[in-house]
Amino acid sequence: DAKTTQPTSMDCAEGRAANLPCNHSTISGNEYVYWYRQIHSQGPQYIIHGLKNNETNEMASLIITEDRKSSTLILPHATLRDTAVYYCIVLYNQGGKLIFGQGTELSVKP
Amino acid sequence: ETGVTQTPRHLVMGMTNKKSLKCEQHLGHNAMYWYKQSAKKPLELMFVYNFKEQTENNSVPSRFSPECPNSSHLFLHLHTLQPEDSALYLCASSQSHPTGGTGYTFGSGTRLTVV
Numbered sequence: 001d002a003k004t005t006q007p008t009s010m011d012c013a014e015g016r017a018a019n020l021p022c023n024h025s026t027i028s029g030n031e032y033v034y035w036y037r038q039i040h041s042q043g044p045q046y047i048i049h050g051l052k053n054n055e056t057n058e059m060a061s062l063i064i065t066e067d068r069k070s071s072t073l074i075l076p077h078a079t080l081r082d083t084a085v086y087y088c089i090v091l092y093n094q095g096g097k098l099i100f101g102q103g104t105e106l107s108v109k110p
Numbered sequence: 111e112t113g114v115t116q117t118p119r120h121l122v123m124g125m126t127n128k129k130s131l132k133c134e135q136h137l138g139h140n141a142m143y144w145y146k147q148s149a150k151k152p153l154e155l156m157f158v159y160n161f162k163e164q165t166e167n168n169s170v171p172s173r174f175s176p177e178c179p180n181s182s183h184l185f186l187h188l189h190t191l192q193p194e195d196s197a198l199y200l201c202a203s204s205q206s207h208p209t210g211g212t213g214y215t216f217g218s219g220t221r222l223t224v225v
Binding site: 034036041042043044045046049091097098099100101102103 | 112114143145152153155158166198200202204213214215216217218219221
């Protein structure tokens with residue numbers, strides 16, 4: 001599975017958009033980009049995933065560059081409850097295993 | 111509730127004890143996983159089961175013994191643990207090819223403390 005690179009930590013003001021970047025320059029054509037988050041001492045929670053096109057759901061939007069070498073997770077109106085570690089993971093679509101890196105620790109501040 | 115239930119939520123055990131962690135899912139998934147998360151570290155994949163068969167063991171010490179009696183249940187049997195085994199143990203489930211859907215679904219974990 002392709003390796004991803006994320007900033008260690010980020011801050012965001014409450015009510016503003018949080019934009020979390022992820023680099024996955026070695027991604028292959030059949031690998032998806034998944035985003036999970038983990039609120040302190042809980043199990044990771046699925047947020048969104050995509051292959052080539054941008055995706056949006058009730059939690060977030062995922063913007064994938066045309067060359068697929070990087071992506072951005074957007075939380076449009078961050079709240080204090082969005083404070084968590086966010087993981088960007090590339091997953092092979094034929095039985096790939098979810099392997100976690102260090103992720104980005106997002107702190108949403110009042 | 112995510113659909114994956116882990117019990118107990120907290121466990122304190124001595125180094126000579128034997129205990130078991132339980133995981134249950136009713137999502138119709140056919141793959142189940144154990145992860146370990148030590149303090150300030152990323153999640154580490156320990157074991158993978160597909161259709162009740164163990165397909166991966168990531169060099170986990172034999173004092174951790176998994177069991178998967180059916181596609182809905184997964185156990186982690188613990189014996190003669192060490193204090194460094196204290197961690198959050200997370201169970202997850204998925205379809206065997208977790209794409210097109212929401213990938214893995216995780217339980218809330220068991221916080222294990224070895225004294």
